[in-house]
Amino acid sequence: MILRSEYRGCVKENISEEAWESALEQTKLTVQEQKEQNKVLTVCLYQHKNMLFLYMETLQEGICPETLFAPLAPYMEKWPEENGLTPWAPMYHIYHHSIPGDVSEWVKERAANENRIGRIAFLKPEKLFSYTYWHYAIVQEGLLKGDKYQYISLHENVLFSYFEEPRHNVNITGKEEESKVIDGWMAVDPESHFDREKACGNNFLVIDPILMV
Numbered sequence: 001m002i003l004r005s006e007y008r009g010c011v012k013e014n015i016s017e018e019a020w021e022s023a024l025e026q027t028k029l030t031v032q033e034q035k036e037q038n039k040v041l042t043v044c045l046y047q048h049k050n051m052l053f054l055y056m057e058t059l060q061e062g063i064c065p066e067t068l069f070a071p072l073a074p075y076m077e078k079w080p081e082e083n084g085l086t087p088w089a090p091m092y093h094i095y096h097h098s099i100p101g102d103v104s105e106w107v108k109e110r111a112a113n114e115n116r117i118g119r120i121a122f123l124k125p126e127k128l129f130s131y132t133y134w135h136y137a138i139v140q141e142g143l144l145k146g147d148k149y150q151y152i153s154l155h156e157n158v159l160f161s162y163f164e165e166p167r168h169n170v171n172i173t174g175k176e177e178e179s180k181v182i183d184g185w186m187a188v189d190p191e192s193h194f195d196r197e198k199a200c201g202n203n204f205l206v207i208d209p210i211l212m213v
Contacts, residue, residue, distance in 0.1 A: 002041060002057055002100035006153040006160050007065050007088040009052035010077040023071040024211060031068055031213045039063055041103070042110075044162065045211035046118035052076070053118055053207065054088065055151065055162040059103070064088075091153030091160060095135045097146040098170050109148060115165040116212060119204040123157045127193040131159075134185040142172030144179040157195075161204055 011020070034040045041057035054065055065088040066073070078085040100106045123131055132154065138144050148170045150163040191203070199205040 001061075002059060002103060002106055003061065004093075004096075004100065004151055005056050005058070006091040006093065006151065006162065007054040007056075008079075008091055008155045008158065008160065009054065009065075009072075009088050010079075011047070011050045011052060012075055012077055013050070015075045020072075020075055023075060026071040027069050028211055028213065030071070031211070034063070034068065035213055040068075040213070041107070042116070043068070043211070043213045044116050044118060044209060045069075046160075046207045047210050048120060048205070048207040051120075051158075053120060053160040055118065055160075057100075089155055091155040093151065093153045094132055095139055095150070095152035095161075097144070097150055097172060098148045099172060109168040110164065113149075113164040113166065116209070117163055117165060117206060118209060119161045119163075119206050120199065121159040121161070121202075121204045122195040122198040123154075123159060123193055124195050125157055128154075128157055130188060131193045134181070134188065137181045138179065138185065139172065141179060141181045143175060143177050144182050145169045145171045159204070 031040065031043045039058065039060050040063060041059055043057070044055045046053045056065065066086065069088070073087050076087040078087055079089040081089060135152070146169060147163040147167040149168075150161065152159055152161045194203040196202060
């Protein structure tokens with residue numbers, strides 16, 4: 001079973017760059033060990049300013065970023081979540097084009113992929129539920145094709161999108177039918193949903209990877 005999840009973190013101000021880089025190296029070793037033990041499949045961490053965004057594919061239940069990324073915790077702010085304070089706020093998943101099944105089937109295109117990309121977008125507060133509604137509806141219909149590995153989640157008004165290139169376009173149902181729901185999404189003016197000023201003039205802003213395993 002492949003479990004996918006995304007998290008958001010925040011780096012403290014005025015931390016030692018040397019200490020942060022050392023903690024990152026320790027973390028990479030831990031994640032690599034977990035991969036060699038077939039506990040994780042892929043883990044990618046991205047940073048934009050003080051914001052961190054984490055994409056994880058795990059092969060066992062109970063594997064959490066608090067454990068995998070423990071060396072980073074002293075340098076991160078903590079979020080007040082329902083179950084207490086945590087350095088990693090779970091993001092709410094809202095969009096994908098494929099559901100992982102067999103591991104070999106899931107990764108067979110990945111060997112040819114050159115890029116694992118993380119992007120973020122900022123939704124206008126008054127458009128947050130419109131974006132969520134239409135993307136949930138597209139997933140429920142399951143006909144729109146897109147990258148097999150794409151995964152979009154939401155925290156506050158911030159979207160985090162993970163995908164891989166070259167893209168391997170599939171849809172959830174496997175049917176060769178045109179999506180009707182996408183017409184509804186296009187009719188509500190997708191461009192109006194994004195705060196492009198915060199994303200440097202983009203809808204989705206590509207952000208820097210700092211760890212990939």
